[in-house]
Every structure is written in structure tokens, then in C-alpha cells.
Amino acid sequence: MNRETDTRTMLLTERPFRLMLSLSLPAIIGMVVIGLYNLMDAVFVGQMIGPSAMGAVTVAYPFTLVNNGIATLLGVGSASVLARAIGKMDQATVDRVMGNLSMCVLVLSLIVTAAGMVFTRRILALSGAEGEILSQAERYLRIIYAGSLFVNFAQAANMVMRGEGLLKRAMLIMGIGAVLNIALDPLFIALTHRVEGAAYATVLAQAVQAAITLWYFAKKSKIVRIRRVRVDGRILPEVLGVGVSAMLMQVMQMVQQTIMYNVAAQYGGDSWQILLGACLRIQAFAFIPLWGLSQGFQPAAGTNYGAEQFARVRQMMRVFLLGGTVLSLAFYLPVMLNPRAVLSLFITDAAIAGMGVGSLRLFFSTYIILPLMILSITLFQSIGKGGKAALLTILRQVALFIPLCLLLPRVGGLGVQGVFLAPVITDLGVLVICVVMTGRELKKTLPLAKSALGSTAP
Secondary structure (H helix, E strand, O other), X not given: OHHHHHHHHHHHHOOHHHHHHHHHHHHHHHHHHHHHHHHHHHHHXXXXXXXXXXXXXXXXXXXXXXXXXXXXHHHHHHHHHHHHHHHHOOHHHHHHHHHHHXXXXXXXXXXXXXXXXXXXXXXXXXOOXXXXXXXXXXXXXXXXXXXXXXXXXXXXXXXXXXXXXXXXHHHHHHHHHHHHHHHHHHHHHHHHOOOHHHHHHHHHHHHHHHHHHHHHHHHHOOOOOOOOOOOOOOOHHHHHHHHHHHHHHHHHHHHHHHHHHHHHHHHHOHHHHHHHHHHHXXXXXXXXXXXXXXXXXXXXXXXXXXXXXXXXXXXXXXXXXXXXXXXXXXXXXXXXXXXXXXXXXXXXXXXXXXXXXXXXXXXXOOHHHHHHHHHHHHHHHHOXXXXXXXXXXXXXXXXXHHHHHHHHHHOOOOXXXXXXXXXXXXXXXXXXXXXXXXXXXXXHHHHHHHHHHHHHOO
């Protein structure tokens, strides 16, 4: 229990700014590493094969989020349960986490693989993809679905590791997989001369990462071990209750992007599908460091909430929000100042890249306000209030966005530009709701914090 006690003590006593750095830096690096899987697939196929191949990978990407959703459902939910159990020093609950996660990953991954292999082409057709882009996307996505078990276990178990507060170890394991993927991508693409090479590289890298992670939890870890591999009815409802909001963020992103591709194809054709794919890749990669920051915030908020240090939870929210805003500028400024150069990383056709300069600026304009939304959702997940986190996610990715995406292209001759404007208006609306909901939640902890201080006074 020594390492657990040390980690718990650090989460409960370390100065917030130093804790943010120690937790978030490895988490950010680790999440950027995860993002490199899909980003490098798009970059390598775009440069080595051509725009159609890059379009195929980007069209397929939203449908890979089914696996991300499963990993996030089980990983975030399990990490939240774990962090609060560590805060309460409840070892019995800690011992149930990995066995439950392993069985749930196995069952859900097999379902995705079976369904995905049968319905891949029909699923991809929902995006509006046709011809060569659709054929290449189908071949790519089938391979990704075949490796679902490796992807889901590697990512979900890594989230549990981060929930324990072992951010550096989690980052190292993810780094091994990412470096392997980057090395194998150009090799396999050169050998096959097809988009499948990128898919094989991704699955193999994730399989290696999954094997290392399995070894760690089965043999190495002294605190969070894989003990009885079974669905545990005692913790499963709580895992799902918290994790469903995080899963919705991934699955609804699939729905969101599918509709965007369809509308872009309807109003702009293949060129605008390719441009939209590049913009979505850029935004997705820029989103990842903020997601990493939230992964550092989760054990800090969850453990302190479990230990009833409510004033410290409020302080953590302020410090992490400031850090997230500063971090977002590192991505916001380059994209806004030189969008053509950023688009050229994915699109070798200068004419197509030039068409998208204004659209990328518009699309990326609200990125600077995302830290508050992400940390608000993470706060609700960390303290076990998954319903509120789910509400914010649904509002941002479905309830407000989808009507706007379908209607704006028909308004005032906006056409395809309405697709890029819809997320901007959505984010501004959700920002207001986030401020209200998070402010109310933090105000509720004020009397609890005062009570806790009073009970510990001499």
C-alpha cells in the first residue's frame, strides 16, 4: 500500500499548480501520443498515396470512434471509481476494477468486430462517401475493426492507470505504441502501396501496447491488479453511470462527423469532403492536449472529492482552467495565423488547400473556449455525476449541433460554409450553459467545505 499511500498523499496535499504540472504534463504527452495514431495515418497516406487515400482515412475515422467510445466508457468510468476508492482507502473496490474492465472489454470488442466486419460498407455509405474514397475507406476500416480488442483494452486500461495517478507510466506505455506506429506506417504503406498498410501498422502497434499493459496489471502492479476476470455487479452500474457521458462524447462525435461529411458532400462535393476531413483532423489533434489535461484533472478532483476536501476541488478547477487556456493558445495561434501551411500537411493539392483557409479559421475560432467545457464535463465525471456530464455532451454534439448543421447551409446562401459555422454557434451556446451548471455545482460544495474545515479544527 506504500505507493498507493504516496500517490494519495500527493493528490491530497501537493500545491495545485505543481500537482497540475506533475499530473497533466505526462497525461498531455500521453494523449498526444494516442492522437498520433490517426493523425500519422492521414499524413502518411496523404503524402505517399494521394488525396483520395487521405479522404478515405478521414471518412473512416469517425467510425473508429466506436472503439474509442467503448474504451472511454469503461476506462473513464473505472478510473473515476478507482480514484474515489483510493481517496476513501477502499481496497476492496480497488481490487474489483481491472477484472470487471477486462471482461467488459472482451465482450464489447467481440461484438464490434463481428458487426463491423459485416456492415462496414453500409456504415461508411452514411457519410456520403462514394467511388474510390468509399472503397479505400472500407478496406482500411475492416482491418481496424478486426483489431478492436487490442485497441479497447490498451486504451481503457491506460485510463485506469492514469486514474491511479501513475501518469508517467501510462505515458511511457502509450509512447511505445505510438513510436512503433509511426515507424511502421511508412514501411507498410510502401510495401502495400495501399491504404491498408496504415491500418495494419495501427493494429500491430496497439497489439504491442495491449500486451505490455496486460503484463503490467497481471504481474507487475502491486495495487491495481487483474484478479477475478468477471463482470462485477457491485461496481458496474457506477462505472457505466460515469463512463456513459465520456462514451457519448466519442460516439456522438461519430454521428456529428458523419452528418458533416454528408452535408459537405451534398453542398460542396469531394473537394470539400477532403477539406472538411483535414479540418476535423486538425481540430481533433488540437483537442487531444486538452483531453490530456482533463485526464490529469480527474484523479486530482476525484480523490479530493472522495476525501471530502471540497475547497481543494474548487481550487483545482481554477488552476487547471488557467493552465488549459494557456495550453490552448499553443494550437490556436498557429492555426489562425497560418491556416494554409497547416492544411498543407494533409493536402498536397495547393488549390484545394487554398480553398479551405477561411473555413479552417472559422471552424477553429471557438477552440480557445474549449478548456472550460472539457474541464466542466470532467468535473462531473470525477465526482460521480455522470448525468450532468452527459447532458453537456449531448447538447454540444447532437441536440444543438445537428439541427444547425442541417439548416445553416440553406440560410442566406451559406452553402457548404454552414457546415463550418454550425460548431461555432454550438460552442458559444454550450459555453453559457457550462458556466451556469459548473458555477452552481461548485457553489454547492461551499457549505460542505466549511463543514469539513470545522470538523478538523482543534
